[in-house]
Amino acid sequence: MEIIxxxxxxxxxxxxxLALAALGEVLAERVGxxxxxxxxxxxxxxxxxxxxxxxxxxxxxxxxxxxxxxFFVGMIFAGATVVxxxxxxxxxxxxxxxxxxxxxxIGKAYxxxxxxxxxxxxAIPYLSDIPLIGRAIFAQNILVYLIYIVLxxxxxxxxxxxxxxxxxxxxxxxPAAADAAGIPVQKFRFWxxxxxxxxxxxxxxxxxxxxxxxxxxxxxxxRGWIAVALVIFAGYRPVNAVxxxxxxxxxxxxxxxxxxxxxxxxxxxxxxxxxxxxxxLIIVPxxxxxxxxxxxxxxxxxxxxxxxxxx
Amino acid sequence: MLALTAAGIVLAASGAAPLTLxxxxxxxxxxxxxxLEDVGLLLTPLILTGLxxxxxxxxxxxxxxxxxxxxxxxxxxxxxxxFIPGPTVVILPLMFVGGALGGVIWILIPTLAKAYANVxxxxxxxxxxxxxxxxxxxxATGPWLDPGxxxxxxxxxxxxxxPEFWGTVHWGFPLAILLTVVVAGLLNFxxxxxxxxxxxxxxxxxxxxxxxxxxxxxTVMLLSGAIAGIAxxxxxxxxxxxxxxxxxxxxxxxxxxxxxxxxGSALGVMAGAALMAVILNSGIxxxxxxxxxxxxxxxxGLILFFTAIGxxxxxxxxxxxxxxx
Numbered sequence: 058m059e060i061i062x063x064x065x066x067x068x069x070x071x072x073x074x075l076a077l078a079a080l081g082e083v084l085a086e087r088v089g090x091x092x093x094x095x096x097x098x099x100x101x102x103x104x105x106x107x108x109x110x111x112x113x114x115x116x117x118x119x120x121x122x123x124x125x126x127x128f129f130v131g132m133i134f135a136g137a138t139v140v141x142x143x144x145x146x147x148x149x150x151x152x153x154x155x156x157x158x159x160x161x162x163i164g165k166a167y168x169x170x171x172x173x174x175x176x177x178x179x180a181i182p183y184l185s186d187i188p189l190i191g192r193a194i195f196a197q198n199i200l201v202y203l204i205y206i207v208l209x210x211x212x213x214x215x216x217x218x219x220x221x222x223x224x225x226x227x228x229x230x231x232p233a234a235a236d237a238a239g240i241p242v243q244k245f246r247f248w249x250x251x252x253x254x255x256x257x258x259x260x261x262x263x264x265x266x267x268x269x270x271x272x273x274x275x276x277x278x279x280r281g282w283i284a285v286a287l288v289i290f291a292g293y294r295p296v297n298a299v300x301x302x303x304x305x306x307x308x309x310x311x312x313x314x315x316x317x318x319x320x321x322x323x324x325x326x327x328x329x330x331x332x333x334x335x336x337x338l339i340i341v342p343x344x345x346x347x348x349x350x351x352x353x354x355x356x357x358x359x360x361x362x363x364x365x366x367x368x
Numbered sequence: 369m370l371a372l373t374a375a376g377i378v379l380a381a382s383g384a385a386p387l388t389l390x391x392x393x394x395x396x397x398x399x400x401x402x403x404l405e406d407v408g409l410l411l412t413p414l415i416l417t418g419l420x421x422x423x424x425x426x427x428x429x430x431x432x433x434x435x436x437x438x439x440x441x442x443x444x445x446x447x448x449x450x451f452i453p454g455p456t457v458v459i460l461p462l463m464f465v466g467g468a469l470g471g472v473i474w475i476l477i478p479t480l481a482k483a484y485a486n487v488x489x490x491x492x493x494x495x496x497x498x499x500x501x502x503x504x505x506x507x508a509t510g511p512w513l514d515p516g517x518x519x520x521x522x523x524x525x526x527x528x529x530x531p532e533f534w535g536t537v538h539w540g541f542p543l544a545i546l547l548t549v550v551v552a553g554l555l556n557f558x559x560x561x562x563x564x565x566x567x568x569x570x571x572x573x574x575x576x577x578x579x580x581x582x583x584x585x586x587t588v589m590l591l592s593g594a595i596a597g598i599a600x601x602x603x604x605x606x607x608x609x610x611x612x613x614x615x616x617x618x619x620x621x622x623x624x625x626x627x628x629x630x631x632g633s634a635l636g637v638m639a640g641a642a643l644m645a646v647i648l649n650s651g652i653x654x655x656x657x658x659x660x661x662x663x664x665x666x667x668x669g670l671i672l673f674f675t676a677i678g679x680x681x682x683x684x685x686x687x688x689x690x691x692x693x
Binding site for chain 2: 158
């Protein structure tokens, strides 16, 4: 029984990284831009957060700084892909290489240093007293509540219950029609891609402030890519994305439990689980349920830059 | 052109900022045969991974997994080299085939998923990179750990080596060039190559014309994996001789860069690989000065970024040069 509670707690903690990054990617992809730079943004966010926290022992400031760096870098990425309409795949890969490389270079000085302050768990009264699951779910750090409850619900409501959200989705589905209806397509794309990048960097900050919590080269370890895959698996919906991230948190924590309990499987093999799991989860549903495909389909003009006049 | 200029500017900006370092790089790279040999050693894997990514792009597929296929090839080659007894004349070709097969197996699932379920190969190939790295790390620190214990985290030395043909540069280098020329020939002068190119530029048209799109996609992607696997095998048999965790030096990712710079031409692959080899080598030379492989990665990303933007801006030029009025 103890093990289940522990598993749940680690799953939630581990899933938070993916959930935040995936929410950011949902924003970008819903307006029609594939951001493959998540991995790099997370690395930048992670190092920004740890550097800030070591300079001023305030995790909140570290998180905000990471969001700011993500915002700034996101504007550069959006400027290239939305304003200049450069190839989104290339720019994303470039951003990943740049971010990973730059973070590793800066991070040399911070390698192995533990974060002096992290987000402390906040126990919600009464709820955290529920036996077994109480402490696992309701005694997490403040970011967890934000990522799992506040953010997805707000995004869901905005995206599917407001006119603004309808416009947002229209920009991703059919930018020409949206443009004809008077929706500022480029503006939507630019700011949502930027906001999404900011969240991705925030996910990196979560990694070094609440989950690991220290910097080492390769600390992001492909989580950015897993987040991109999750968005596909989640059918581009914020609430689904968070649930999918939780599922992945489970797979990750299974590996941890395995290591802690000395299962007869080597640690590197257990570490492969999240990657293999991701691949399985984006392939299997497509094969299994053909009918779901339309409901979960990608925004129709995903990855295509929008030109008002045909070139 | 504009892209290359932009890349050149970035390169100049990031490389020449500390001028003394730059001159040091040039002196130690081109001023001695050692420097040139180092570049030659780096060229071999870069040409091959660049070729691997480039050929997949021909049919419109992004093979971001050359890194993983490189590891798989290195893993297979090491396994054969360490555990199958026999004379080098027999084992070396076996390692070659094994390396290629390792790469093929690594890209098999992404390929089939793309061909039959239309699952984006971008993510599937990429995620397998991490699995490949972990696999190499696992065997190099676990079951295949050097019993002699010369170094931590590597396998024993593989006895079968590709002979050297100039200084420390092994015969893998001319082999890589030969392979590039052969693939370019296949793509440009055969019916298969023609169909692949059509399928890459317009899948709808290719299907309509009755070309076996799916079959071409599968063969091209598997070929791409095989080439990246061969790169891994040559790195084991020619340069490093031991399988270890970080054997690839990001060759798979740099291969993407090479392919993008090359714009689908074989000659371009070699030129792009040469450029990357020089950059990578400068990184290694400057390592003592505080720069390192991650800085090189960052610079590579910067160049890639400007290449992408330059590409698009170059497009604009064409539109503007043919006004309607």
